[in-house]
Amino acid sequence: xxxxxxxxxxxxxxDADDRYxxxxxxxxxxxxxxxxxxSHCNELIDHLQNxxxxxxxxxxxxxxxxxSGKECLQKIRTDLNQQIPVVMYSTSSNPEDIEETYxxxxxxxxxxxxxxxxxxxxxxxxxxxxxxxxxxxxxxNDFLFTHANDD
Numbered sequence: 104x105x106x107x108x109x110x111x112x113x114x115x116x117x118d119a120d121d122r123y124x125x126x127x128x129x130x131x132x133x134x135x136x137x138x139x140x141x142s143h144c145n146e147l148i149d150h151l152q153n154x155x156x157x158x159x160x161x162x163x164x165x166x167x168x169x170x171s172g173k174e175c176l177q178k179i180r181t182d183l184n185q186q187i188p189v190v191m192y193s194t195s196s197n198p199e200d201i202e203e204t205y206x207x208x209x210x211x212x213x214x215x216x217x218x219x220x221x222x223x224x225x226x227x228x229x230x231x232x233x234x235x236x237x238x239x240x241x242x243x244n245d246f247l248f249t250h251a252n253d254d
Contacts, residue, residue, distance in 0.1 A: 110136040110230070113156065115147045115175060116164040116192070121215065125162070125192075128219060132226035143167055144175035151183055158187055163209075165193040165200055173203060180208040190229075 112129070116122050122140045129138055139156065141147040144167060150156045161179070163172035170178075172191060179185050188210040193200065196214045204212055213229070216222045 108135075110134065110159045111157065112136050112138050113141070113147065113158045113161045114138060114192070115141045115144050115162070115167070115172065117142050117167040118164070121164070124219065124222060128222035129226055131223045132230075134226055134230050144170040144172065144178075148175065148178050148183070151179065151185065160188045160190065162190045162192040165191060165195055165204070173200075173207065176204060176207050176209055 114122060114125050116125070119142070122142070126138055126140070129136060139158070141150075144163070147156075147161075148170070163175055165172040167175075172193065176189055176191070179187065179189060189208070191200075191204045191209045191212045192215060193212075194215050201212050211229075213225065216225050
């Protein structure tokens, strides 16, 4: 899949391995994108406040030190008043996390895929959805994005 101009994607995740896998799977998926990563949300918020970044989509891990992904989402939506599509990207499938982030204004909630193949396939599905809908706020039934097993 390709977009006419590269998407600017941001990932905020404190786990270096998860950032590497995300980056590599994004490249493997063939998505025309540039990726900026942050190991914590404070840095991301600083860049957004200073107008240094103009992303098309932001992926936020939930469980991070200093500022959680939930707190970061709240700052993006409330303090910065930005409507950039935000995807919660977490190992947590806790219904409370899903519910809270839905009501806080996230556009999508994805549990991190267990395998690299699922990660690549997830990007293909996700960015086809993005191309079609630009990740407009979903109905609650469409908020949790699931991926099928690749085995």
